[in-house]
Amino acid sequence: xxxxxxxxxxxxxxxxxxxxxxxxxxxxxxxxxxxxxxxxxxxxxxxxxxxxxxxxxxxxxxxxxxxxxxxxxxxx
Numbered sequence: 001x002x003x004x005x006x007x008x009x010x011x012x013x014x015x016x017x018x019x020x021x022x023x024x025x026x027x028x029x030x031x032x033x034x035x036x037x038x039x040x041x042x043x044x045x046x047x048x049x050x051x052x053x054x055x056x057x058x059x060x061x062x063x064x065x066x067x068x069x070x071x072x073x074x075x076x
Contacts, residue, residue, distance in 0.1 A: 004030055005028075006027070006059055007055060009027065011052060028066070037058050041058075
């Protein structure tokens, strides 16, 4: 059975006026521990070229399972 963790990340960006803005984003991560969830999140963001971020928190999620369904629309 999968175990999910919520990892909260804060991104820092500079706006047009040079002011630093902070944006908080939550990620749902499939991992065996909080440490692994944090490491997977850092790896995921780093591989996508993100640099100005900080992991703020990580905790076990109450989500039991994620259901993914492929939807194919039929042409009418």
